[in-house]
Amino acid sequence: MWNSSSACDLDYCEQGEQDPMGVLPSSAVPLAEVSASMATSSDVIHVCVALSVLYGLVRVIQRYGAYVFNEALTPEQRKDRPDDRLVTRIHGAYYDLSSFHHPGGPIAVSLIHRRDGTALFESHHPFVSRGMLTKILSKYEISKKAYLDGCTPLDPRDTGYYDWEGIDEDAFAQELRGHVNDYFRGIAKRKGITLNQAAKATPARWALIISLMACFFGTLPSFINGNWLFLFMSPVLAWVTAVNYVRSSVCVSLLYTIVHYSNSSSAPTRIIETVQWHDGLHFSLSTDWRVNAWLPYLFPYYSSPWLWYHEHVIGHHAYPNVAHKDPDLAHAPQLMREHGSIKWKPTHASQARWHRVLLVWSVALGIGLSLLNDAKANLKSSYNNVVPYSSLSRPRVIAHVLGRCVYVYMLHLWPFFTMPLWKALIWATVPGAMLSVCFMLNTQINHLSEACAHASSPNFYKHQAVTAQNFGNDNLFCYYFSGGLNYQIEHHLFPTVNHCHLPALSPGIKRICHKHGVPYNHATGYCEAFAAHFAHTKSMSVKPPC
Numbered sequence: 001m002w003n004s005s006s007a008c009d010l011d012y013c014e015q016g017e018q019d020p021m022g023v024l025p026s027s028a029v030p031l032a033e034v035s036a037s038m039a040t041s042s043d044v045i046h047v048c049v050a051l052s053v054l055y056g057l058v059r060v061i062q063r064y065g066a067y068v069f070n071e072a073l074t075p076e077q078r079k080d081r082p083d084d085r086l087v088t089r090i091h092g093a094y095y096d097l098s099s100f101h102h103p104g105g106p107i108a109v110s111l112i113h114r115r116d117g118t119a120l121f122e123s124h125h126p127f128v129s130r131g132m133l134t135k136i137l138s139k140y141e142i143s144k145k146a147y148l149d150g151c152t153p154l155d156p157r158d159t160g161y162y163d164w165e166g167i168d169e170d171a172f173a174q175e176l177r178g179h180v181n182d183y184f185r186g187i188a189k190r191k192g193i194t195l196n197q198a199a200k201a202t203p204a205r206w207a208l209i210i211s212l213m214a215c216f217f218g219t220l221p222s223f224i225n226g227n228w229l230f231l232f233m234s235p236v237l238a239w240v241t242a243v244n245y246v247r248s249s250v251c252v253s254l255l256y257t258i259v260h261y262s263n264s265s266s267a268p269t270r271i272i273e274t275v276q277w278h279d280g281l282h283f284s285l286s287t288d289w290r291v292n293a294w295l296p297y298l299f300p301y302y303s304s305p306w307l308w309y310h311e312h313v314i315g316h317h318a319y320p321n322v323a324h325k326d327p328d329l330a331h332a333p334q335l336m337r338e339h340g341s342i343k344w345k346p347t348h349a350s351q352a353r354w355h356r357v358l359l360v361w362s363v364a365l366g367i368g369l370s371l372l373n374d375a376k377a378n379l380k381s382s383y384n385n386v387v388p389y390s391s392l393s394r395p396r397v398i399a400h401v402l403g404r405c406v407y408v409y410m411l412h413l414w415p416f417f418t419m420p421l422w423k424a425l426i427w428a429t430v431p432g433a434m435l436s437v438c439f440m441l442n443t444q445i446n447h448l449s450e451a452c453a454h455a456s457s458p459n460f461y462k463h464q465a466v467t468a469q470n471f472g473n474d475n476l477f478c479y480y481f482s483g484g485l486n487y488q489i490e491h492h493l494f495p496t497v498n499h500c501h502l503p504a505l506s507p508g509i510k511r512i513c514h515k516h517g518v519p520y521n522h523a524t525g526y527c528e529a530f531a532a533h534f535a536h537t538k539s540m541s542v543k544p545p546c
C-alpha cells in the first residue's frame with residue numbers, strides 16, 4: 001500500500017498539480033526528496049552486499065590463505081614445507097627462524113628472510129630488553145655455512161651499512177631508548193597495560209579517526225553522484241583520513257574480529273582490544289598479526305601493501321637517504337634527481353620549474369608508486385633496483401594482479417560506467433592527482449632538503465635523526481594535515497610508536513640530540529619546509545662537475 005501511494009505521489013508531483021492534502025508546497029522538491037531517499041535505500045543495499053562479500057572473502061582467506069600468501073606461513077605450516085625455511089642475519093650472526101613464533105606475526109619476520117635484518121630488528125623492538133632479545137635469538141642461531149646452504153642471499157652487496165659495534169653501550173642510543181621507555185612506562189603503570197599497548201593509539205586518537213572516517217564516507221555519495229564541490233573535497237578528506245590511519249580499518253577490523261573470535265568467549269574484549277591497535281604496515285595496529293596483515297589491503301591507494309613493505313619498511317625506513325639502499329631516491333630518476341647518487345641527465349636541468357614539479361607530483365602516487373614501480377619490482381625482482389625482492393609464486397602473482405585491477409577500477413575506471421565521457425575523464429584523473437600531490441607534499445619535504453638529503457652517520461640512531469626533518473611542530477594544521485608526519489625524526493627513530501605520542505616525546509628527543517651534537521632539523525611550517533625542499537631540487541638540477 002505504501003509503495004503504491006508513493007508512486008501516485010510521484011506522478012502527481014511530476015505533473016505539477018495541487019497537493020490534495022495540502023502538505024506538499026511545490027511539485028519539484030518532494031520529487032527530489034523521494035528520489036534521494038530511494039538512492040539512500042540502494043546505498044544501504046550496496047553496503048550490505050559489500051560487507052557480505054567482505055565477510056566471505058575473510059572466510060576464504062582464513063581457509064586457503066596459506067596456499068597463496070607465502071609470507072604469512074606460520075611455523076606449523078613451514079614444517080611441511082622444507083623449501084620454505086626462514087633464514088636471516090642479525091648483527092653478523094645467522095639464524096633459522098622457521099620454527100620461531102614471532103609475537104609480531106609471520107609477515108613481519110618474513111621481511112628479513114634472505115637479507116640482513118639488523119636495522120629492522122633494532123628499530124622494531126624498542127621495548128624489549130637486550131638480554132631478552134639475545135636469549136630468544138640464541139635458540140635459533142645457525143652457522144654461516146648452514147645459512148648459505150639453505151638460501152641464496154637476496155643481495156650480494158648486503159653487507160650492512162651501519163657500524164653496530166658497541167651500539168648497546170652507545171650513550172645516544174641508550175638515552176633515546178631510556179627516554180621513550182620512561183614515557184611509556186608511566187602511561188602503562190597509570191592505565192595498567194603493557195608498554196607495547198601504551199605506545200598505540202589513545203582513545204582521543206581513535207575519536208579523531210572515527211570522526212574523519214565519518215566525514216570522508218559522508219562525502220562519498222555526493223562524490224560518486226558527480227557533485228563538483230566533492231570532486232575536490234573528497235580527495236583531500238581521503239588524504240587526511242588515510243594519513244591519520246583510518247584505512248577503513250575501524251568498521252572492517254570489527255568485522256574481521258567478529259569473524260575471527262566469533263567462537264571465543266572473550267570475543268568482546270578482543271574486539272575492543274583489536275580495534276585500538278594501529279598502523280598495520282608498521283606491525284602495530286593489532287596484537288593479532290592477521291589484522292595487521294590484511295587491513296592495509298582495504299585501503300591500497302598508496303601502493304600494494306606487499307610492495308609498501310619493501311619500499312617503505314625494508315628500504316626507506318632502514319636506510320633513509322642511503323645511496324643504492326633507499327628506494328625513495330630512485331622513484332623516477334629519468335624525471336627527477338633528488339640525490340647525488342642519481343646520474344645527472346639534461347632533462348634534470350628543468351626539474352625545479354613549478355609546473356614540472358606539479359606534473360610529476362600529480363602522477364607520482366597513482367601511476368608511479370601504485371602501478372609502474374609495482375610492475376617493475378615484480379618483473380625485475382628488485383624494488384627500484386635497490387631493494388631485493390623475492391619472486392612471487394604463481395598464485396600470489398594472480399592475487400597481486402587482481403588486487404591491482406581492483407585498485408585501477410576503484411580509482412580510475414568506475415566513472416566511465418556512470419558518467420558522460422568528458423566528466424568521467426575528469427573524475428578518473430583529478431581525485432587521484434590531488435591525492436598524489438597531498439602525498440608528495442607531505443613526504444618529500446621530510447627527507448629531501450639540503451640539510452638532510454646527503455647527511456649520514458655510521459651510528460644507526462644518529463643516521464635516522466640527521467636524515468629527517470620535522471616541520472610545524474607547534475602548528476595543529478601541520479600535525480593533522482600530515483597525520484603526524486611532521487614529527488619525522490621521532491617516527492624514524494621509533495616507527496612502532498603511534499603518531500599521537502610523538503609530540504610528547506619530541507622535546508626530550510630534541511634535548512638528547514642537542515646534548516650529543518646531533519642536528520635536529522626543523523622547519524617552522526609547510527612554507528619553510530617546501531622552500532627548503534625546492535632549494536634542494538634546484539641545486540640538484542645543476543650538472544655536477546666531472
Ligand SMILES: [Zn+2]
Binds near residue numbers: 495
Ligand atoms: Zn613510516
